[in-house]
Amino acid sequence: MSRYCKQYATALRLIALCCAILLPVILVAEGNAQKPYFVNYQKVIVIDPGHGGHEKGAKGPERTLEKTVTFNLARIIAVELSNTYKVILTRTDDYWLDLPNRTATANHESADLFISIHTGGSFHHQARGMTLYYFKEPLGPALTQTTELLKPLNSGTQIPWEKIQNRHKTTSSALAKLLRKRINEQVIFVKSNVQGAPLMVLEGADMPAVVLEIGYISNPAEEKSLRDINVLSKIAKGIHNAVDEFFQTVR
Numbered sequence: 001m002s003r004y005c006k007q008y009a010t011a012l013r014l015i016a017l018c019c020a021i022l023l024p025v026i027l028v029a030e031g032n033a034q035k036p037y038f039v040n041y042q043k044v045i046v047i048d049p050g051h052g053g054h055e056k057g058a059k060g061p062e063r064t065l066e067k068t069v070t071f072n073l074a075r076i077i078a079v080e081l082s083n084t085y086k087v088i089l090t091r092t093d094d095y096w097l098d099l100p101n102r103t104a105t106a107n108h109e110s111a112d113l114f115i116s117i118h119t120g121g122s123f124h125h126q127a128r129g130m131t132l133y134y135f136k137e138p139l140g141p142a143l144t145q146t147t148e149l150l151k152p153l154n155s156g157t158q159i160p161w162e163k164i165q166n167r168h169k170t171t172s173s174a175l176a177k178l179l180r181k182r183i184n185e186q187v188i189f190v191k192s193n194v195q196g197a198p199l200m201v202l203e204g205a206d207m208p209a210v211v212l213e214i215g216y217i218s219n220p221a222e223e224k225s226l227r228d229i230n231v232l233s234k235i236a237k238g239i240h241n242a243v244d245e246f247f248q249t250v251r
Contacts, residue, residue: 042086043247046106048116048201049074049089053096058121060223067094069217069226070117073235077117080236081243103204112251113175113243114209116201119226120216128219129191132180133211134172135165135203136196164206169196171208174250175242179212182245183238187231189215208251212239 049070051057057066071094078087088109090102106114120131165172176194184192202209214235215222225231 042084043112044086044088044109045081045243046088046090046109046111046114047074047077048102048106048114049091050116050118051096052091052094055096058119058217060217060226061125061220062223062227064217064223064227066119066121066217069119069214072229073214073226073232074117076229076232077115077236077239080233080240084240085243099201100204102201106209107204107206111207113246114202114205114207115179115239116209116211118211118213120213121218122216123218125218125220128189128216128222129193130180130183130189130215131193131195131213132176133195133197133199133202133213134169134176135205135209136169136198137163137166138198163203165203165209168205168208171250172202172210175208175246176210178242178246178250179210179239182242183214183235185241186234186238187225208246 049067051065051067051070053067055067057070059065071091074089078089081087088105088111090105091097102116103114120127120129173194173196180192180194183189197211199211202211215226217223217226
């Protein structure tokens with residue numbers, strides 16, 4: 001009988017040892033399982049290099065093309081932001097993409113910000129400076145409502161897709177002002193403006209969204225700057241600083 005007692009005692013010790021080994025593992029696994037999946041979530045920034053393909057945009061006195069400048073700058077911005085944010089370009093090479101598809105990319109990716117890159121262009125070569133646009137509806141008749149493209153609001157009401165950007169007007173304007181401030185800290189533009197305009201590429205974007213016209217490519221001095229990688233890198237740094245501040249203070 002004592003032999004069975006010894007065997008029983010040995011079995012109990014083995015069970016206790018197994019519990020001592022496995023319990024911490026189980027607790028760690030449970031702890032990890034309870035961690036929210038969004039702990040490592042990166043905010044999504046969609047950068048839209050304007051024009052592309054057959055659509056060349058404005059052209060400078062030295063034949064620099066707007067589509068080339070916007071793509072070069074977009075790639076530099078992507079590298080600048082990539083350590084902090086998930087960055088998506090609407091186009092990744094020299095091809096045409098229509099405006100609705102650019103906005104649709106931002107919506108499909110559930111972007112936190114949408115920045116469309118352009119340059120200014122004018123027949124007057126003296127025109128210069130940077131302009132940032134946020135969406136503002138045109139004066140006059142209301143935009144046509146398309147019932148097939150209604151999108152729900154948080155309140156449960158519905159608005160047509162082309163009016164979605166209206167609810168981001170305040171934050172889009174704030175983003176534009178931050179971009180103007182932080183870019184000018186890196187590269188000083190003689191003129192820099194923020195204004196509202198009914199730009200198609202912005203109207204369907206369901207997130208804070210701006211168009212950045214980064215200098216006049218038709219101005220010889222600004223064209224030269226827009227061909228300078230060092231200048232573009234400074235602009236990208238200013239954009240990074242503005243985006244950081246936006247998420248820290250505005251949203």
